[in-house]
Amino acid sequence: MSDHKKIDDATGVETTGHSWDGIEELNNPLPRWWLWTFYLTIIWGIGYTIAYPAWPMISGATGGVLGWSTRANVAADIEAHEARNADLAIGLVEADLAVMSSSDDLHRYGVARGAAVFRAQCSQCHGSGAAGARGYPNLLDDDWLWGGAMDDIAYSVRHGIRNDTDIDARYSEMPAFDEMLSDGEIEAVVEYVVSLSSAEADSALAATGGEVFAAQCAACHMEDGSGDRGLGAPNLGDAIWLYGGDRAALEETVRYARFGVMPAWGQRLSEADVRAVSVYVHALGGGE
Known part of the structure; x- marks a missing residue:
């Protein structure tokens, strides 16, 4: 086969045989350092897929021999956070919201925790700043259909409005007058x-x-x-x-008529989260 090798006259290097518009590609070998780096990345990749979760399967991914899991790490961090704030959470559940002072540590904790709950669960409808939108109430003003006191807000959050999953949901229904009036x-x-x-x-x-x-x-x-x-x-x-x-x-x-529906968050959130988001909403300046 050496008889068929083509050598570039200018460099004396064998060509690959490829030619584009008369330009031929030299068959220079790859640098040794590059080859060894490439081989090492292959070895590292094989080791990674053995040690850590990597290959997608039908119902999940391979677990890896180390048993490492980002989900487990997050769960552990949440558990540690809840343990550090357990006394405050219990205090928030047992507190009388009607007499809670904005200067109390418990109130500050409720606002901070409630802000996180609001951003995760409520901002999609009420907006990131709680100013609402068409069909979604503005929580910054004093116009509250079922009352804007902290206990009233907590009840609305806990049981929701006009949903069919909580028998204690706030409920009202305006009739459609299209066929009743001219x-x-x-x-x-x-x-x-x-x-x-x-x-x-x-x-x-x-x-x-x-x-x-x-x-x-x-x-x-x-x-x-x-x-x-x-x-x-x-x-x-x-x-x-x-x-x-x-x-x-x-x-x-x-x-x-109109028939807006709000979920019963008491079925999805802990009582501490329900109370915390109520404290946060009240602290925004609306409510009473």
């Missing part, structure tokens, strides 16, 4: 609701809507539209709207 009556009652928080309303149409409101809506929202927290009926005169306060949004609400 288009004219819906338009009129929407104008009346607008007049409760805005001077830019058709007074004549709002007067007609006031009669519809008294007959159909006042039972829950009260005669003056101030709402009823016990029923979860919002105040219609404070210009704070969960789904929007323009005429189009109000008409959609009257016609088809």
Whole structure:
């Protein structure tokens, strides 16, 4: 085969036989240091796959002879953290939230722990800053359907709202008036609701809507539209709207109603976490 070797005239080095536009590739051997480094990485890789989790299988990965696990390490760190704060967690569960002072160490612990819970479990709906979004309540203001005291917040977190997994969930349901009222009556009652928080309303149409409101809506929202927290009926005169306060949004609400659902976090979080996130939310400045 040596008879077929092609030697580059300029360098005297054998070529690979490959040619691109007349340019031929020299068959220079790889440096020895590079080869030994490559061989060592192969040996290291084989050793790693034997010692540590590496190869994916049908129901999991190979465990490795050392039994090392990032999941186990995290679990151990969490357990150690919980052990260090066990007394504070117990104190938080046993504390009377209604009289907890913001200067107490227990309150500071609750805020710190609650902030972590909020970021992990609540911010997806209420926003990272708790300002909410359309359909998701703003937790920074004082507009709380079922009360904004710390105990009230904890109850809402623990049992949720309008879910079907907790029999103690907060529950209210507004009827859809699409088939109960005529288009004219819906338009009129929407104008009346607008007049409760805005001077830019058709007074004549709002007067007609006031009669519809008294007959159909006042039972829950009260005669003056101030709402009823016990029923979860919002105040219609404070210009704070969960789904929007323009005429189009109000008409959609009257016609088809709203039915927001919040999970019962007491089924997913420990009681200490429920209380901690309640303390955190209250400390943001909303609530009462």
